[in-house]
Amino acid sequence: MNRTPDPIITIESVSKSYGGVEALSEICVDILPGEVHGLCGENGAGKSTLIKCLTGVIPPETGKITVDGTPLRHGDIHAAELAGIAVIYQESTAFLDLDLVDNLFVGREIKKFGWLDRRAMEKRALAVMQRLDFTLDLHTPLREFSIAQRQMVEMARACLRDCRLLIMDEPTASLSSRETKTLLGLVTQLRAAGVSVLYVSHRLEEIFQLCDRVTVFRDGKLVATTPIEQLNRDQLIGQMVGREVDVLTRHKEHTERTDKIRAKITGLCSRGRFSKISFEVRSGEILGIGGLVGAGRSELARAIFGVDRYDDGEIQIDGITLKKGSIQSAIEAGIAMVPEDRQHQGLILPMSVSENLSLTILAELTKYRLLHHDREAERVQSLMQHLAVKAANAKMEAASLSGGNQQKVVLGKWLATKPKLLILDEPTRGVDVAAKAEIHRLIRDLTEAGMATLIMTSDLPELITLSDRIEVMCEGEIAGQLEGGTATEEQVMRLAFPRGEAQRT
Amino acid sequence: MKKFAYELFLLGLIGVVFAIAAILDPRFLSKNVQLELSSEIWELGLLTLGMTLVIITAGIDLSVGSAMGLCSVSLGLCMHANLPTWLCALACLVTGLTAGALNGSLVAFMKVHPLLVTLATYGMYRGFAEGLQSATTNAPVDASEGIKSLAAGTFPLVPLLFAALTVWTAILLGRTAAGRGLYAIGHNEEAARFSGIPIAKLKFWIYTYTGLLAGLAAISYSARRSATAEAGMVIELDVISAVVIGGTSIEGGRGRIAGTLLGVLLIHETRQFVDWYWQRSELTLIVIGTLLILAVLGHRFLFAQNPKTR
Numbered sequence: 001m002n003r004t005p006d007p008i009i010t011i012e013s014v015s016k017s018y019g020g021v022e023a024l025s026e027i028c029v030d031i032l033p034g035e036v037h038g039l040c041g042e043n044g045a046g047k048s049t050l051i052k053c054l055t056g057v058i059p060p061e062t063g064k065i066t067v068d069g070t071p072l073r074h075g076d077i078h079a080a081e082l083a084g085i086a087v088i089y090q091e092s093t094a095f096l097d098l099d100l101v102d103n104l105f106v107g108r109e110i111k112k113f114g115w116l117d118r119r120a121m122e123k124r125a126l127a128v129m130q131r132l133d134f135t136l137d138l139h140t141p142l143r144e145f146s147i148a149q150r151q152m153v154e155m156a157r158a159c160l161r162d163c164r165l166l167i168m169d170e171p172t173a174s175l176s177s178r179e180t181k182t183l184l185g186l187v188t189q190l191r192a193a194g195v196s197v198l199y200v201s202h203r204l205e206e207i208f209q210l211c212d213r214v215t216v217f218r219d220g221k222l223v224a225t226t227p228i229e230q231l232n233r234d235q236l237i238g239q240m241v242g243r244e245v246d247v248l249t250r251h252k253e254h255t256e257r258t259d260k261i262r263a264k265i266t267g268l269c270s271r272g273r274f275s276k277i278s279f280e281v282r283s284g285e286i287l288g289i290g291g292l293v294g295a296g297r298s299e300l301a302r303a304i305f306g307v308d309r310y311d312d313g314e315i316q317i318d319g320i321t322l323k324k325g326s327i328q329s330a331i332e333a334g335i336a337m338v339p340e341d342r343q344h345q346g347l348i349l350p351m352s353v354s355e356n357l358s359l360t361i362l363a364e365l366t367k368y369r370l371l372h373h374d375r376e377a378e379r380v381q382s383l384m385q386h387l388a389v390k391a392a393n394a395k396m397e398a399a400s401l402s403g404g405n406q407q408k409v410v411l412g413k414w415l416a417t418k419p420k421l422l423i424l425d426e427p428t429r430g431v432d433v434a435a436k437a438e439i440h441r442l443i444r445d446l447t448e449a450g451m452a453t454l455i456m457t458s459d460l461p462e463l464i465t466l467s468d469r470i471e472v473m474c475e476g477e478i479a480g481q482l483e484g485g486t487a488t489e490e491q492v493m494r495l496a497f498p499r500g501e502a503q504r505t
Numbered sequence: 506m507k508k509f510a511y512e513l514f515l516l517g518l519i520g521v522v523f524a525i526a527a528i529l530d531p532r533f534l535s536k537n538v539q540l541e542l543s544s545e546i547w548e549l550g551l552l553t554l555g556m557t558l559v560i561i562t563a564g565i566d567l568s569v570g571s572a573m574g575l576c577s578v579s580l581g582l583c584m585h586a587n588l589p590t591w592l593c594a595l596a597c598l599v600t601g602l603t604a605g606a607l608n609g610s611l612v613a614f615m616k617v618h619p620l621l622v623t624l625a626t627y628g629m630y631r632g633f634a635e636g637l638q639s640a641t642t643n644a645p646v647d648a649s650e651g652i653k654s655l656a657a658g659t660f661p662l663v664p665l666l667f668a669a670l671t672v673w674t675a676i677l678l679g680r681t682a683a684g685r686g687l688y689a690i691g692h693n694e695e696a697a698r699f700s701g702i703p704i705a706k707l708k709f710w711i712y713t714y715t716g717l718l719a720g721l722a723a724i725s726y727s728a729r730r731s732a733t734a735e736a737g738m739v740i741e742l743d744v745i746s747a748v749v750i751g752g753t754s755i756e757g758g759r760g761r762i763a764g765t766l767l768g769v770l771l772i773h774e775t776r777q778f779v780d781w782y783w784q785r786s787e788l789t790l791i792v793i794g795t796l797l798i799l800a801v802l803g804h805r806f807l808f809a810q811n812p813k814t815r
Contacts, residue, residue: 305699307698307699327698327699327701328701328703331701337699339699344693344695344696345695345696345699346696346699347693347696348689348692348693348696348697348700349692349693350692350693350758351688351689351692351758355685355688355689358685359685359689359697359700359702360700360701362682362685362686363682365682366681366682369681370676370680370681371680371681371682371685373680413700
């Protein structure tokens with residue numbers, strides 16, 4: 001690029017604070033036409049706040065945002081939409097009982113004489129799905145889609161509208177690697193069509209693969225906007241955290257395996273979900289379960305924790321057989337689970353951090369049938385310190401924490417029960433690098449102290465470096481075993497793909 | 506103080522009602538009139554205690570008034586048969602307990618939506634009450650001396666029992682694991698389940714408790730007037746209004762007994778004053794409806810700036 005074209009969006013000294021805490025201070029960024037602009041920073045750095053300012057969800061306190069030289073009305077969602085700013089959120093905002101077509105056209109239905117023109121909508125929907133190379137049934141209610149598939153619908157919806165700037169907030173957080181590849185292809189395609197993309201992601205590989213320039217925030221302040229050629233991975237991380245972080249390196253001598261079998265799963269079957277699952281997890285061992293989205297990993301986790309019933313098989317903890325489909329008996333036996341969906345299953349968002357942390361240990365905090373508030377405060381304090389939860393105080397609403405800190409609270413509420421078996425389902429999805437490293441450190445420390453850990457993750461580097469052993473699942477069955485640390489991503493993927501499909505990708 | 510902002514707002518509203526009464530007819534505030542009009546507050550108060558718990562879990566119980574009618578009839582039957590007072594009272598309470606347990610089982614174990622369950626039992630319990638009455642005594646039964654003395658003797662058992670249950674319910678909500686569980690269920694049942702909260706058990710017990718309170722309310726009502734299938738007619742609307750006016754969120758997860766008490770007081774005083782001064786029941790309906798909307802808007806206004814309570 002010889003001369004710099006005029007930016008389509010200019011953000012000039014935008015600031016915003018919440019209750020005295022500056023979420024954004026004096027931010028200046030410009031976005032060029034047809035560029036993929038990366039936005040990085042730890043959770044709580046101000047990325048989400050900037051997105052909300054751009055989309056008109058909240059008005060900035062100072063500064064101005066201009067689109068093609070015209071100032072954008074602050075805090076006006078419709079103005080932002082008209083200006084061509086579209087966004088795909090981290091969490092899907094779909095209507096679960098409507099089908100794909102309805103979801104694509106919600107709020108902007110095609111009408112004919114005042115009636116919905118279903119046929120025209122279906123035609124356009126089909127065209128978009130084909131253009132994006134998504135194979136999803138048009139008439140299936142979204143409830144029956146996986147989270148990844150719902151995200152694809154969101155993308156298609158944004159593409160239906162003529163947008164100038166597409167903001168993607170962690171779009172690949174819940175996608176399998178094949179779906180991620182499709183998505184990355186789509187982003188490149190959008191760029192070719194002259195659409196600018198503001199791409200927020202914690203996955204640095206994607207940033208390097210996709211982006212033209214990358215802007216880094218730290219604590220609400222702009223660190224730098226740099227062309228991607230001038231950065232390497234370590235420098236980028238350095239910009240984000242302000243120090244060098246040792247991410248995803250394997251502790252050499254951490255595998256001090258004992259022979260004590262903590263959890264034993266024998267021939268577990270659940271029709272339509274998984275079948276013939278058998279494995280053992282020893283005390284002090286991290287067993288990773290890999291596989292594609294939809295391979296049955298979450299379903300397996302749910303069955304072990306007693307959320308769902310299963311048809312056949314047996315689960316034993318320290319030699320004692322568990323009752324089927326009872327969360328309470330699973331917890332009593334010493335199982336803990338950090339579920340896949342942090343916001344709906346892991347936490348009670350409107351309750352305080354303290355109430356969330358103590359929810360699993362209420363019986364322990366009860367004396368003469370009454371809750372012991374001082375003891376609760378003590379336990380909560382020590383948990384928050386141990387996990388380094390960043391919150392002004394324990395009375396804060398869990399919803400106000402950043403993703404990484406929320407996940408630490410979920411982890412904390414289960415560590416409080418001193419579990420024998422900890423099940424983690426996608427424990428670091430949507431979590432920033434620093435928090436991710438901390439969560440990994442915690443998992444390792446606790447496992448070394450004698451816990452058995454079962455981790456289900458789509459994040460291949462995480463799976464490989466964290467696990468001592470890996471079981472890879474494919475279409476509900478165990479496709480093979482690998483050694484942690486030495487396995488390669490290719491080996492995992494080869495087992496994860498159903499036979500015959502590996503060649504296609 | 507911020508924590509109790511809404512309770513202060515309710516106190517303000519009650520003050521306004523008293524002020525209006527003082528201007529229009531100060532006799533309303535005299536001790537005698539207040540005492541004379543106070544008798545009905547106990548039934549309303551008792552029922553709101555259970556209803557607060559139920560609504561905090563995002564549930565509802567429409568059948569409380571009908572259950573009260575059924576309890577009153579069973580009390581009447583026992584009195585008619587000249588059974589000892591304690592046995593009459595026990596029969597009445599057991600009837601309430603059973604009615605509540607049926608609601609509770611359907612909601613908690615069969616997982617039917619509480620609105621559907623209690624809409625069905627709302628009709629059923631009243632139907633049983635009327636059928637039972639017409640098949641036996643075919644008329645209201647006057648309260649026996651024993652039952653009368655239970656509710657309005659020299660030793661005011663009903664008010665004292667209400668006070669004790671209020672304290673007990675407030676402690677249950679604010680200071681026990683069960684109470685914490687109820688809030689958790691109301692906010693996010695899925696996450697509560699994943700946290701190992703015994704959801705079915707808790708739900709079963711709060712509906713059963715509400716049934717038991719309907720039994721107590723029936724004793725209070727029958728002692729004042731007579732044991733009849735008419736007991737508790739449309740009281741469920743006042744009960745729900747009082748709880749919601751008291752700041753309990755109909756969506757669940759939020760509410761306190763202190764607020765409920767103020768809600769009861771506000772509804773009670775307003776109703777009594779309007780009834781007593783203008784003597785027009787249709788006006789009462791309009792005034793109570795207005796209060797309900799005012800309270801909800803007041804709540805939103807008070808907490809609009811505060812993202813803590815969306």
